[in-house]
Amino acid sequence: QKEVEQNSGPLSVPEGAIASLNCTYSDRGSQSFFWYRQYSGKSPELIMFIYSNGDKEDGRFTAQLNKASQYVSLLIRDSQPSDSATYLCAVNLDYGGSQGNLIFGKGTKLSVKP
Amino acid sequence: ETGVTQTPRHLVMGMTNKKSLKCEQHLGHNAMYWYKQSAKKPLELMFVYNFKEQTENNSVPSRFSPECPNSSHLFLHLHTLQPEDSALYLCASSQGAWDEDYYGYTFGSGTRLTVV
Numbered sequence: 552q553k554e555v556e557q558n559s560g561p562l563s564v565p566e567g568a569i570a571s572l573n574c575t576y577s578d579r580g581s582q583s584f585f586w587y588r589q590y591s592g593k594s595p596e597l598i599m600f601i602y603s604n605g606d607k608e609d610g611r612f613t614a615q616l617n618k619a620s621q622y623v624s625l626l627i628r629d630s631q632p633s634d635s636a637t638y639l640c641a642v643n644l645d646y647g648g649s650q651g652n653l654i655f656g657k658g659t660k661l662s663v664k665p
Numbered sequence: 666e667t668g669v670t671q672t673p674r675h676l677v678m679g680m681t682n683k684k685s686l687k688c689e690q691h692l693g694h695n696a697m698y699w700y701k702q703s704a705k706k707p708l709e710l711m712f713v714y715n716f717k718e719q720t721e722n723n724s725v726p727s728r729f730s731p732e733c734p735n736s737s738h739l740f741l742h743l744h745t746l747q748p749e750d751s752a753l754y755l756c757a758s759s760q761g762a763w764d765e766d767y768y769g770y771t772f773g774s775g776t777r778l779t780v781v
Contacts, residue, residue, distance in 0.1 A: 555707070585769045594755055594772040595708075639708070641769065652698075652721065653770060655708040 553578045555642050557656035565664050570627040572659050574640030577621070583643040584616055584623045585653065590636045599625060630663045637661070668692065671756050671773035678746065679781055686741040686776050688756030695760060697739040698770065699731060702753040714739060746780045753777050 554577045564570045572586075583602045587595035601607045601614040601623065613626040623642075627634055637658040669690045678684050690697065699711040713721035714733040728750075730742040739756055757770035 583769075587769075594775045595770075596772070597769050600769055643769075652710060652713060654710075657705070657707045 553642075553654055555640055555654050555656035557638075557640050557659045559657055560660040561662050562659055563662045563664060564630050566630060566632060568630050568663075570630045570634065570661055570663070572625040572627075572638050572640075572661065574623045574625075574656055575621055576623070576640075576642045576654075578642070579618075579621065581618075581621075581642045584614070585641040585643070586612075586614060586625045587639040587641060587655075588636045589639060589658065595639055627661075630661075632663050632665050635661055635663050669756060669758055669771050669773035671776055673776060674774065675777045675779075677779045677781060678743065680746060680748075682746075683742070683744040685743065686754055686756075686778075688739040688741075688773055690737055690739075690756075690758040690771070690773075692758055692771060694758035694771070695736055696758060697733060697736070698757045698759070699739065699741050700755040700757065702755055702775075708755070712741075743778075746778075748780050751778055751780045 556575045585597060586599040588598050589595040599609060599612050599614040601616045604616050604618050607614045611628045615624045623640060625638060637660045639658045640656040641653040643653055672687045676684060696715045698713050701709045701711055710723045711725045712731040717733045717736050728745050732740040753775045755775045756773040759770045
């Protein structure tokens with residue numbers, strides 16, 4: 552069974568620190584990787600996606616992908632209390648024009664303390 | 666309206682009731698999805714529609730019945746549910762195919778369902 556694993560947390564960091572969220576996946580054929588943020592009682596919202604090995608930066612967020620190790624991470628620099636949420640890692644197992652289904656991890660709860 | 670709209674936001678129903686959840690997307694996407702989110706569990710894929718054709722039914726009990734009349738609308742018909750079906754039901758849409766224009770899902774705000 553194809554799986555996406557995340558540490559459920561909670562991960563607690565002080566305001567201004569770097570928060571590091573990790574995700575591993577089981578299927579070597581996975582091609583694209585997504586990070587969603589979900590506030591309590593709300594629906595998930597896309598914050599980052601990455602397709603190629605290496606780093607991708609967008610503002611305070613950096614996604615890192617290592618396909619050889621089947622590992623994807625999300626770094627949040629200068630963490631703010633408003634970043635407190637559950638972060639969901641999602642993996643697309645299909646490629647080349649086929650169905651774009653996503654498999655989600657359970658999510659990591661992040662708490663940023665003022 | 667823009668994005669993905671789900672109604673109702675909250676629903677309480679008895680085990681003998683019949684109700685429907687509605688989802689509408691205004692993004693021009695080709696694929697629509699139903700997911701179930703329970704406490705302590707990952708998002709569970711229920712149904713996938715691509716160009717209004719069902720392409721996946723993830724072993725969902727028959728008391729859940731999806732309907733997709735066109736690429737913009739998706740329904741989930743509910744009947745004789747069980748208390749363990751209480752969860753957040755999320756609708757999402759996407760381009761439907763992995764290519765350079767694929768940016769994952771856009772989710773609706775969800776329906777919080779309670780079965781009593």
